[in-house]
Amino acid sequence: DAGVIQSPRHEVTEMGQEVTLRCKPISGHNSLFWYRQTMMRGLELLIYFNNNVPIDDSGMPEDRFSAKMPNASFSTLKIQPSEPRDSAVYFCASSQTRWETQYFGPGTRLLVL
Amino acid sequence: AQKVTQAQTEISVVEKEDVTLDCVYETRDTTYYLFWYKQPPSGELVFLIRRNSFDEQNEISGRYSWNFQKSTSSFNFTITASQVVDSAVYFCALNSGTASKLTFGTGTRLQVTL
Numbered sequence: 001d002a003g004v005i006q007s008p009r010h011e012v013t014e015m016g017q018e019v020t021l022r023c024k025p026i027s028g029h030n031s032l033f034w035y036r037q038t039m040m041r042g043l044e045l046l047i048y049f050n051n052n053v054p055i056d057d058s059g060m061p062e063d064r065f066s067a068k069m070p071n072a073s074f075s076t077l078k079i080q081p082s083e084p085r086d087s088a089v090y091f092c093a094s095s096q097t098r099w100e101t102q103y104f105g106p107g108t109r110l111l112v113l
Numbered sequence: 114a115q116k117v118t119q120a121q122t123e124i125s126v127v128e129k130e131d132v133t134l135d136c137v138y139e140t141r142d143t144t145y146y147l148f149w150y151k152q153p154p155s156g157e158l159v160f161l162i163r164r165n166s167f168d169e170q171n172e173i174s175g176r177y178s179w180n181f182q183k184s185t186s187s188f189n190f191t192i193t194a195s196q197v198v199d200s201a202v203y204f205c206a207l208n209s210g211t212a213s214k215l216t217f218g219t220g221t222r223l224q225v226t227l
Binding site for chain 1: 146158159214217219
């Protein structure tokens with residue numbers, strides 16, 4: 001299996017620009033999670049989907065962040081407009097069910113200047 | 114609410130030493146799952162183990178072993194005969210019934226030197 005795939009791996013952008021992060025979960029997994037990792041806050045869950053439906057988005061920082069899962073094999077996390085404080089590593093993870101082991105993608109390292 | 118505490122921020126050992134990473138968790142749920150993940154310098158998060166709340170058997174996998182004790186709400190991780198390749202940040206995580214999402218500890222950075 002290819003594992004969770006994320007793109008891009010690195011993104012450098014300027015404040016105010018729109019950023020779109022992409023994720024392809026492991027085939028057959030029904031739950032998908034977006035996490036953010038920073039030095040200050042550690043690993044924090046932003047949102048998770050079950051069967052393509054957003055279940056808990058309480059971790060989404062503010063309205064500038066949005067996430068979609070149009071089908072079982074693709075999800076996006078969008079930041080518009082981006083700010084320097086959004087700089088972080090964003091991980092996507094998937095699992096067969098929300099109780100099973102979450103497998104993480106390689107992450108997208110985002111730098112907003 | 115669920116919480117995971119990894120009190121050890123950083124540990125340094127010399128190769129071949131044994132090292133134990135501590136993890137203490139809090140949850141009111143009777144059904145929950147505990148995990149350990151490894152994050153090497155390359156940055157990816159690698160799954161190591163998953164344990165459910167009804168299984169208190171200790172587990173050994175090669176040089177790795179885990180000690181789960183519900184009485185003290187701990188899920189400690191021991192590396193025997195550590196190697197330089199074990200250098201990484203190790204995260205303990207909890208997924209409990211009502212929250213149904215992973216809560217991570219702050220991680221323990223392990224540095225193994227020659």
